[in-house]
Amino acid sequence: MTDGAWLRSLPSLAGVAPAFDPVGLPADPVALFDAWLADAVALGVPEPHAMTLATVDADGVPDARTLILKGVSERGWAFAGHRTSAKGRQLAANPAAALSFWWQPIVRAVRVRGRVEPASDAESAADLAARSAAARSGIEPGEWMLWRVVPERVEFWQGRPDRDHVRVVYRRDVDGWNHDVLRAESAAEEEARR
Ligand SMILES: Cc1cc2nc3c(=O)[nH]c(=O)nc-3n(C[C@H](O)[C@H](O)[C@H](O)COP(=O)(O)O)c2cc1C
Numbered sequence: 001m002t003d004g005a006w007l008r009s010l011p012s013l014a015g016v017a018p019a020f021d022p023v024g025l026p027a028d029p030v031a032l033f034d035a036w037l038a039d040a041v042a043l044g045v046p047e048p049h050a051m052t053l054a055t056v057d058a059d060g061v062p063d064a065r066t067l068i069l070k071g072v073s074e075r076g077w078a079f080a081g082h083r084t085s086a087k088g089r090q091l092a093a094n095p096a097a098a099l100s101f102w103w104q105p106i107v108r109a110v111r112v113r114g115r116v117e118p119a120s121d122a123e124s125a126a127d128l129a130a131r132s133a134a135a136r137s138g139i140e141p142g143e144w145m146l147w148r149v150v151p152e153r154v155e156f157w158q159g160r161p162d163r164d165h166v167r168v169v170y171r172r173d174v175d176g177w178n179h180d181v182l183r184a185e186s187a188a189e190e191e192a193r194r
Pocket residue numbers: 050063064065066067068069080081082085086087088
């Protein structure tokens with residue numbers, strides 16, 4: 001049994017937050033994600049391209065697992081896996097997902113939500129071809145798929161030593177992207193709008 005007091009004794013948010021000025025942010029969340037991923041690499045975050053992918057099955061039951069990010073562009077956040085896997089079946093039934101990145105050494109997290117679109121067969125084949133021979137072994141043609149989360153909401157969370165954590169929330173509307181900067185006191189308002 002894991003004891004609550006013991007868990008509370010473990011450090012959390014123990015990384016070193018880099019400077020982050022939420023004024024003058026890019027209009028598009030992809031640009032901020034690119035900048036934060038570059039920071040994560042430069043500041044030594046291990047495997048910053050690992051992320052949690054959450055999906056929902058045909059009965060509405062959620063599921064989540066760790067995947068590797070395959071690309072980010074205006075088309076979305078790309079990931080790949082087996083078409084016949086649990087995630088493949090869940091996405092066929094319910095093409096929506098959330099992604100979560102946690103970059104512990106720099107106390108940053110990113111969340112992405114949106115619908116999921118399959119990439120073209122050629123893009124999926126190209127992703128499979130780019131894998132190592134060992135990783136390609138035994139995968140039938142057409143079995144490997146690339147998908148993209150087309151973002152509707154992207155949240156950037158910067159933890160701070162004084163606990164005045166900053167959240168920047170981008171939402172897509174008919175005119176493009178808007179973003180809000182949330183501090184602890186405004187987070188409740190954001191929750192009410194979701
Ligand atoms: C760091 C890490 C990276 C992974 N990357 C992938 C990946 O890119 N694609 C994939 O299908 N599974 C990847 N996996 C395995 C998945 O976590 C998962 O076990 C597998 O995709 C089956 O999930 P499912 O049964 O929910 O479909 C990775 C696991 C870890 C720990």
